[in-house]
Every structure is written in C-alpha cells, then in structure tokens.
Amino acid sequence: MEMILEDLPLFALGTYYTLYLTVVSLLLGLMIGLGIALIRVFSQNAILIGLSKGYISIIRGTPLLVQLFILYYGLPDIGVKLSPMTASILALSINTGAFLSETFRSSILSVKRGQLEAALSLGLKKWQAFYFIIMPQAARVAIPPMGNTFIGMLKETSLVSVVTVTELLRTSQLLIAKHLVVMPFYISIAVIYWVLSAVFSIILVKVENRLSFYEN
Amino acid sequence: MKKLILLSGILFLVGILFSGCGKDQSSSSSNLLQEVKGNDVLKVGLMGTYPPYNFLNDKNEIDGFDADIAKEVAKRLGVKVEFVPTEWAGMIGGLQAAKFDVVISQMTITDERKQTLDFSNSYITNAVNIIVDEKNNSINTLADFKGKKIGVALGTNDETFLRNEVLPKIGNFEIVTYNDPLTSLIDLNAGRIDATINNIFAIKPLVDKNNLKIKKTGEALKQDQAGVAVRKGNPELLEAINTALTAMKTDGTYRNIFVKWFDVEPE
Secondary structure (H helix, E strand, O other): OOOHHHOHHHHHHHHHHHHHHHHHHHHHHHHHHHHHHHHHHHOOHHHHHHHHHHHHHHOOOHHHHHHHHHHHHHHHHHHHOOOHHHHHHHHHHHHHHHHHHHHHHHHHHOOOOOHHHHHOOOOOOOHHHHHHHHHHHHHHHHHHHHHHHHHHHHHHHHHHHHHHOOOOOHHHHHHHHHHOHHHHHHHHHHHHHHHHHHHHHHHHHHHHHHHHHHOO | HHHHHHHEEEEEHHHHHHHHHHHHHHHOOOOOHHHHHHHHHEEEEOOOOOOOOOOOOOOOOOEHHHHHHHHHHHHHHHOEEEEEEEOOOHHHHHHHOOOEEEEEOEEEEEHHHHEEEEEEEEEEEEEEEEEEEOOOOOOOHHHHHHHOOEEEEEHHHHHHHHHHHHHHHOOEEEEEEEOOHHHHHHHHHHOOOOOOEEOOOOOHHHHOOOOEEEEEEEEEEEEEEEEEEEOOOHHHHHHHHHHHHHHHHHHHHHHHHHHHHHOOOOO
C-alpha cells in the first residue's frame, strides 16, 4: 500500500494518458463511424461502398495489437514516422470507427422507413429529414451498443503500452520492474480501470435518458 | 559351523561394500579428462536459444560462436563433441548431475559461481555499449544522454542500470521502454529515440536481419567475461581446456571463429 501511495503521481499520469487516449480516440472514432455508416446506408457509389466494406472487414478482422504494430513499427519502412501518441490515437480511432459504423448503420436502419417517407412528403430535404427525424431516433437505439464499444476501448488502450506510451498498464509494469512485486500494482490499475468504466457507464445512462425525451 | 557361516556371510557383505566403495573411488579417481577421451566424446551443455552465441541453424543443428568454440576445444582434446541443449535455469544443476561434462553457453565468470564451479580462462568478453544511429556523432558518453530519449527493454538489467545508476547521476533524460530489445532497435533505426544500450554482439543477428543502420559508440559501460564451466575437482580437464583455448588464440583459429560471428577483431 505504501508503495502505491508513494507512486501515486505516476498512477495519476498513467490514468491521464489512458483517459486522454480513450476520449480523443472515441471522438475521432465517432466521426469515422458515422461517416462510414452514412456511406453504407445512403450512398449509391459502388466504389465508396466497397471501400467502406473493405475497411470494416479488415479492421474488425485483425487484432488491434497487430494494427498498432504495423502502424508504429511498419510505416517507418515507407518513410512515415508517427510519434507513439499519434500512432496510438490513429490505431484506436480507426479501430473503434469500424465497430461504431456497424452500430450506427444498424441503428439508422432500425428507424422505420415510413419516418423518412413522411418527412420527405412534408417537404423536408433529404439531409433535413435525416438530421431532424432519423438521427434523434437512431441515436437512442445506438447508445447501449456504443456503451459496449466505449468501455471496450477504454480497456484496449492498454495495448498501446507496446509502442512506449506510458498509460496505466505500462505504468504498473514499470513499477513492477522497480519494486519486484507484482500483484499490488495490477490490482491497483484494475480498480482504476473499473472506476473509469463505471463513470463512463453512468454518463452514457444520462445521455440515453436525455435522448428518450423523443420517446415521450 | 553356524558361526563360520555367519562370519563368511559378514565377510561377504563387507566385501561387497568395499568392492562398491572401490568402484566408486576408481571412477572418481580416473579423472574426467580420461573419461571424456575414453568415451571419445565431450558433452557440452548449452542453451541453444541465444543467437549468435548458440542457436539452432537452418539445418536444425546447434550452431554459433559457443558451438564453434566447443567443437574446436573437443577437436584439440581429440574427441567428438555432443551438444546437450539445456534451459538456462537447469544449466548448473545439469552440470553438477553430470548430464554433460562442461558448459559453454555464455556463462559469465562470477565469484558467486566460482564457489560451486570451476571456470576456464575467459573465451569472450561481452560489453554493454551505447548504441546510436550510424550518422549520430553527438552521443558518446552517458553524460550526452541529457535531454535525450533513451530506449531500453522493460525489466532487463539494462533498464535497472539506466534507471538506478545513470538517471540519478546524469539526470533529466527520458527512458522509453519496449517489450523486447528488437523493437527498441527498430525504433532507434526509425529515429524516434536517440540511443539505447546493449551488448553489440548479442544484437548482431537482429541488426543484420533487419538491416538496421546503427552502431556502438564510446567506451564500454560494463564488461563481463564468459568461460567454460567445469564441475569442481577436475583439474586435468580444466587444464586441457585452457591449453586448447590458448593454442586456438595463438594459431589464429580463435580469431577466425570470432570474426565469423561478430565481424570484428577480438580485443
């Protein structure tokens, strides 16, 4: 316990990096995911649809750890040198983007086609119909599966320890190498991860309730 | 009559005991060197997992610097060599239990080990050096680490050395940790860290295979010497090994083996 208190600043820094990675990657992932979902639902362009499908298939079908390795250690071979943080955020956002795009696609499709037709018949333009009618309804459906992805992402940030980012997992490994004791540190970060994901869940429940406004 | 039988029985038993002892004594008194020559084979314990020192080559044979040294020593003893691949943790136990006659596997000569084993003269000096990009001439000593990014594999002796000895002295440089030495070298090659520290011999296969443009620089940070380890109480074998090592060094065979594996002249 003393060891942990003594190294509290390091844990705080590790937590900061973990949270930072999670939040930034989530925001970027949301944008990527939404873009891909829109292409897959509304686009008529076969090339765009093909690319989106390929992206989802490759990213969902390969381990994040491998993607991270290729981005960080592989790209310098063709002259692209990403900093550890950039490579991590890129890999995490591209990865979440693929998962979120499927979440969004299914939630958009869950809104009955009659809604769109009704909106269009009232004279709304297509983008208006989507923005004001479809999106709010789809968003509520998307929240629970998004929660899964968010919490999954929070924990998967631990993988970026292999590209030298000192997030929570690497912090504990460094401390283990220093103190030669294992369990107190792993248990500490387990608690921190759990608290963080619990906070995430609470926020998501709040958001879901807010969006349920449209139900009533 | 009964007494006679009893007496002869006792004598018989004692005789067995003594003959047993006699056998024991003769085997430990006929020295290990003669035994090796009698069996026409020198059994060598080594890891087989530590390129370029000892490893399985493409033909699945034990190969490497240690293996070549072992072959040459055996040749000079006039016997064949037999490799016994052994995990490092079981190496000293295996030697004590006579699973093999000697260990030639980068075993560093230490005072602690000398209490339980005998060592030949050293057959290689390994050094930890600062490793930098080929074009980097600004880092030559530990003092030059100031303000730089120094990579090292997590949990290694090198990491402990950097953190506990160098960092307090030099101060103010960033230690970047990797899961293994290879990724730290690749990142050094990519220019994302400024230097690392390692044994230049041990990383040579990694450097060659990945075509890394890096070099060692400055004086050795620390050095240790490896020798052939022999069970205690076998001065004849030890003597013969030392003679073989000296002869190899004199006639240039040792140099050839050294250059073959490390591409530099032995010091």
